[in-house]
Amino acid sequence: MKQGDLVVRKSYGGDVLFRVATVQEETAILKGTDYRLLADAPVVDLSVVGDPESSAAARQARIKAAESTMKMQTQREQQIMERELQQRAQSESQPYFEVPGKVLHLDGDSNYMRKSMQLYTQMRVPAHGIYVHESQMADLVYRLLPQIKPDIVVITGHDGVLKNRLDDDLHNLASYKNSQNFVNAVRIARQYEKSKDSLVVVAGACQSHYEALLQNGANFASSPGRVLIHALDPVYVAIKASYTSIKDTINLADVIHGTISGIDGVGGIETLGKFRVGLPKPKTTLTGVKPTV
Incomplete structure (x- = not known):
């Protein structure tokens, strides 16, 4: 057993595919390959997986991810079609x-960061992504928000409920591996911008303290049911916010059920979208000048 090995836990029936982050004596620290779960397990409880496609759990997660992406692309195509029909109906000659x-997007996992940026690029969402350990996210949010001036900030990585917590003590932030770090970052974001419609905050990972994240200012958070969330669930929420008109509130049922984890994995509050339309279309882009929008 070594760092980087793909493994499953025997005692959990191989329900989640992990990558070994570190091995400390007889215990391995594990990070989910498809789910944002941070876990530890005795080395003797782990089975090495040679081929990721041989894992039924991993295959199912990827099928669900493909379905969610397809739904998002279909909705985007419908939005473009409706906009073009509206333009023709209004006899607007200018495009x-x-x-x-x-x-x-701040992410505590470099592999998830890469996958997230690929999806943002695929959906043509302007995104700035940084891989940073969860414990450093609050400091980075403080420094980057005035520089980047985003419409949406995603604060995610790995999390999980501690095994040795007090019985049923799920209301205590100390019972979570990284929820306190996410809460700290959300607080900084809300100190920077108090309006939940001016800055949309998406926060949390697997089994995160959903209530604490919302109470401290997140618009969307995980996980209401303390379940595993897919690596791309926060990205789906951010893309939905990015392409919902500023005249409309983000459809809560649509965005939540469009994620892979569903209602137990992600929740949120009514929030205005961040998508804008302009007219007429600029003919040129000035060389060396970055757009301000």
Whole structure:
């Protein structure tokens, strides 16, 4: 057993595929490959997986991810079609242009960061992504928000409920591996921008303290049912916010059920979208000048 090995836990029936982060004596620290779960397990309880596709849990997670991505692309195509029909109905000769909301994405996992940025690029969402340990996120949020000036900030990584917590003590932040770090970062974001419609905050990971994240200012958070959430669930929420018109509130049922984890994995509050339309479309982009929108 060594760092980087793909493994499953025998005692859990191989329910989640993990990558070994570190091995400390007879215990391995594990990070989910598809779910944002941080766990530890005795080395003797682990089975090495040679081929990720041989893991039924991993295959199922990827099927669900593909379905969610397809749904999101379909909705985006419908949005474009409706906009074009509206433009023709209004006899507008000038082509419009679109300004989706800009995302700042902080991630405690470098592999998830890469996958997240690929999806943002695929969906043409302007995004700035940074891999940073969960314990350093609050400091980075403090420094980056004034620089990046995003419309949406995603604060995510790995989390989990501690095994040695007091019985049923799920209301205590000390019972979670990283929820306190996420809460600290959310607080800093809300000190920077108090309006939940001016800055949309998406926070949390697997089994995170959902209530604490919302109470401290998150618009969307995980996990109401203390369940595992897929690595891309926070990204789906951010993209939905990015492409929902500033005239409309984000459809809560639509965005939550569009995630892989569903209602037990992600929840939130009514929030205005960040998508804008402009007219007429600029003919050129000035060389060396970065857009301000």
